[in-house]
Amino acid sequence: MYEGRPAARAGTGKDPVNLPMIRHWCEAMGDTSPAYEGPDAVAPPTMLQAWTMGGLCGHTARTGAYDEMLTLLDEAGCTSIVATDCEQEYLRPLRPGDEIAFDTVIESVSDRKTTKLGTGYFVTTRTDVRVGDELVGTHRFRVLKYAPSGRRRKPPPRPRPVVNRDNAGFWEGVAEERLLVQRCADCGTLRHPWLPGCNACGSLDWDTVESSGEGTVHSYVVMHHPPFPAFDPPYAVGLVELAEGVRMVSNVVGVPYDKVRIGLPVRVEFRRYEDAEGALTLPVFRAADGAAGAVGGEA
């Protein structure tokens, strides 16, 4: 469906063919040929593609079709790219001062293939390089856009909560997607985190109430550094005051990390994680709809 469509139209070289770039190329390649220096210097023919490169700032001539196709392949899991073939034909030498222009067409896209690197698609493009109206070279380029296999690194597992006999009831509640708060059986004071005794009266008797899950951000920090393998900084960690009055620490989601503010209304959400160590459910706090900067869906 993308075959035959242009990948770059009327691209122009960022620099005219010039001696300094030729010299840098020859230094890198260890090429001491006298043909590439002096007043009659030509460019090494194998530099053909280099004159078309976008460099650090990228291409400006790429068409929507090419980017759209790469995005589709990314979405199909083919996030890696490697060049596999390069076929160039040189019709006349390029000389300092030549201003090149180029058009690239997507010549073919293969069926999904299995390779040593992973499965993916070979995309072949052909670029015609011109100086003025004169065709000076053609350049056929093939890349494999693939989903890396085998050595693909799985995300490291999230750290697990430390569950002990004092707090086991809380985590059992979370596993059932219920946020349980301890309540003193004698004086009725609510407490969190879970503890064996009441801070207000010292009683060891307690029961639980299920929190509504509604709350507000009482305080927060944004984690930038150091990065921990299972997390993707920056992210916001909130101290959330629940409607029932106790406070709880967890991630604030559904809002950009830099839009978290004290007083932000939030509601508990139970997130399930599957990783190398199995399944895990954790309570996080999602910014309420309509809260400043809140975004729908995944944070």
Place this chain on the structure above:
Amino acid sequence: MGTETTRPAVGGALPPLEIPITRTLIVAGAIASRDYQDVHHDAELARRKGSPDIFMNILTTNGLVGRYITDHFGPTAVLRKVAIRLGAPNYPGDTMVLTGRIEELDGAAGTATVRVVGENSIGNHVTGTVTVTFTEATVTVTLTDEEAS
């Protein structure tokens, strides 16, 4: 060792060229070819993408193959076509040995087609075919002792 001018012949082998694959060569080649993809200069990002280290970009390989041919056929030789296919990546610390064999020769036109292979410790980094036009008198071959004797 001896140096003499020879006539290229079909089946004739070009003397091998050993290229140490240094980190400097990989980065210098990438930048000289205006290729700023991180896998060619940033080892940490390369590893994150599943590669054990940075590796040489195809434009550098292409440049080295071209140099290998023109080194042999002399300064008046002109490359007409270079077609290469990459295999085993060139990682830092490895050595690539380029070898070539003349597959076709048109003496009247002064055109040769050379099959080129670049092998590293993993396997064939590059296989390809180069078409070059040349002036016979300029082809200078450095012979090894064995060939010279």
